[in-house]
Amino acid sequence: MVHKSADQNLLGELRSVLGDRARDGDFELGLYSKDGSVLEGNPMIVCLPVNTEEVQQIVRICRKHDRPFLARGSGTGLAGGAVPVGDPVVIATAKMNKILEVDLQNRIAWVEPGVLNLDLSRELSPLGFHFAPDPSSQQVCSIGGNVANNSGGPHCLAYGVTSAHVVAIEVVLPDGRIAVLGDLTAETPGYDLRGIFVGSEGTMGVATKIAVRLTANPPEIRTLLLDFADVRDGAATVSAIIAAGLIPAALEMMDQRAIEIVEAFVNAGYPTEADAVLLVELDGLPGGVEHGVEVVRAVAARHHVGSVRVAADDAERDLLWKGRKNAFGAVARIKPDYYLHDTVVPRGKLVEVLEKVYRIADAHDLIAVNVFHAGDGNLHPILAYDSKEKGVLERVHAAGRAIITASIEAGGVLSGEHGIGLEKRDYMGMLFSAHDMATQDLVREAFDPDGLANPLKVLPSGSRCSDSFGQHVPDGAWV
């Protein structure tokens, strides 16, 4: 790992604002060269601001030095969105972690971007509210990161993804100005700039304060674990539950390999001999929830369900969810590396695409683990591998490409919730025409005419003329 040594003038100016919170130590820079994906970049300097004004100063100084910058939350992204490409300044917002205001009358809270998703919900819990998007990484991912990726999570099936839960954002724009996008009114006139910013993966500026919507905690919750001897029956049950008119709060599926690794971690009594399990959560008023449980039981029975276990209490429910939410990390129990895809397919095509995923993995001599948001057709095929095996990366890429092709051919899309970042960037052409991408790039350029905000992400190189920061893929990185 070789870092380009820091521009001393740039470092000096950043230090004058941040003191020792502008870092250029060799070892420490390495720690900010990665996120939760397999890619790696090279930060030139890492900044650890504590407020909006500092972020603004950092952006202004970077602009003055024509130095790209990128914001980083908890570094749990799965698509390389926070991987520093082109020797940028990394603006780590983790220290900006205060809940600034809880406004129950407007049902919103203003929070700083470094607040952790689960910390926010726990803080709101005594008031009877929570923040609805709950990515699997919710115990560590930050609200700022959720905004950048328009993150989802199991409970987004019923409640909607981050975009539906962010009403306004204070942003340091790439030109160093501060703007508030969106507001607290129900309908904002004019273009929905807030909507454009959510999911823009740091390419349109740095979020410094976020007004999130508060969702009331449901009065009743039931969590069901259904096991199937055939993964196809499980997938068919998913479509049938929705077709029966029910929208569960969450509807998750895990295949046999996923069940095995998860059970080894949590000991929740997941049936390791089953071919697949569904984790179904119903919430709402008690009568409606009871009715939902009966519907799920009836539908599952028609699809050869093995057993239906209803979590007896909060502890059992938490344990089941702990298993589901730790599945990605637990893959290391099989192989030390994994490449995670995030395609979305129409629910009715789940069985077909899943079978293709297994065939593709077999054909490339790889292990596929499936644990995903079945309710909205958001697949998460994990290709587990050991990067020390010769030639394995080529196989992982070929298999990945085949999975994406199969998903798009089935009428699906490239990414459901993890973002495009660096990892999925060059697949964008499979979904969008050159014209589509050029148009998207015009939107980005309107926010960031100089191309300094998280460059080389989301849109493939060549879709804009200003993508010219040295090499497109850093040493040690691959796309």
Added chain:
Amino acid sequence: MMKLQFDLPISSEDLSSCVSCGLCLPHCPTYRVTQEEGSSPRGRIALMQRAHHEGVVDAEFVHFIDSCIQCRGCETACPAGVEFGSMMETTREALTTQTRYVPWWLRLGYRVLGSQGALLAASKLAAILQRLSLIPRSLGLPRIPLIQKRLMSSGTDVWLFTGCVMDAWMRDTHRAVQRVIESTGNAVAFPDKRAVCCGALHVHAGLGPDARRLATRTIEAFPGDNPILVDSAGCGAQLKEYGHLLGSDSARKFSERVFDVHEWLAQRIEDLPQVDLTPPRIAVQDPCHLRHAQRVHEAVYQVLGRYAEPIPVNDDGLCCGAGGAYATFHSQMASDVRDRKVDAIERIDAQEVASANPGCVLHLRSAGIAIRHPLEIVDALIRKGERSAGTA
């Protein structure tokens, strides 16, 4: 920054067992304070990977490695089962042998722990200085006794490990634990002075050879097959690690005989006397070495629950910052970590706090928390129950 040659003897397989998902971050007390990667388990493993790969370290590396409290909260949070604690111990030992990571005066300090005579002499000196008000209260030392009554064995059913600092400063805790054990109809034996110190602090500091020497002596002090009970979570975790530390069959057999005293009592809960008292509300702080290392913290709730209403401190078992000798050498970080714990404790409506580790007790007590060993509370309640039964 000056780079030093460094050979880190951890296998590539172990180092790559971390997929850097980051789920450990919120469970790391130093990350919670700093929100910096270098103070997180994921970051520290990345540092080890790089040092291993490049064969060099510098002061920055040492700083981040040294700031780890070794609470092992990351281990119970890790879905991949990464054995962070053992990797950190190996890294510290490599630093100690290959660099000047542990200075001579500190090595001397650790030697004192391994010598009962020196420790008692140092404690006596400290006790005198305390009475002359020459030791600042901010250090958080308990009132060290000037004269110590001997612990008296009552038989040979079970052993009770006494340890170094705890025996010198908190012998009354051992007496309370002895009475609770005896109330189940079992007699307690105390080891001779070969069992002077478990060596946990030495392992944490990277003083592997000292730790192994202490472990060998300790094993010799417990002949026979009877259970060895421990009332300090940190020592218990270490004694249970002897098999791994020494790698011998006899050490493994020894470790199998070791139980945290609550773990042992929970298995014979019906043998404990019953009392007729209104159970007081007691907040329970789970010591990291009971919850994350030994993973038997539930036993405290079972035993305490017979006499009181135990209420867990609602912070996912985050460390309190004591970390053996950590609070002494990283007082600012230890105090910042403790602030979070104190805040969580103060949210609970309880009469007092119980913690099954002497380090945690001393560290939290110096922040003004009313805190005792769980069995001191149990012992007091049993005696109170007996008195009220006697007068009724």
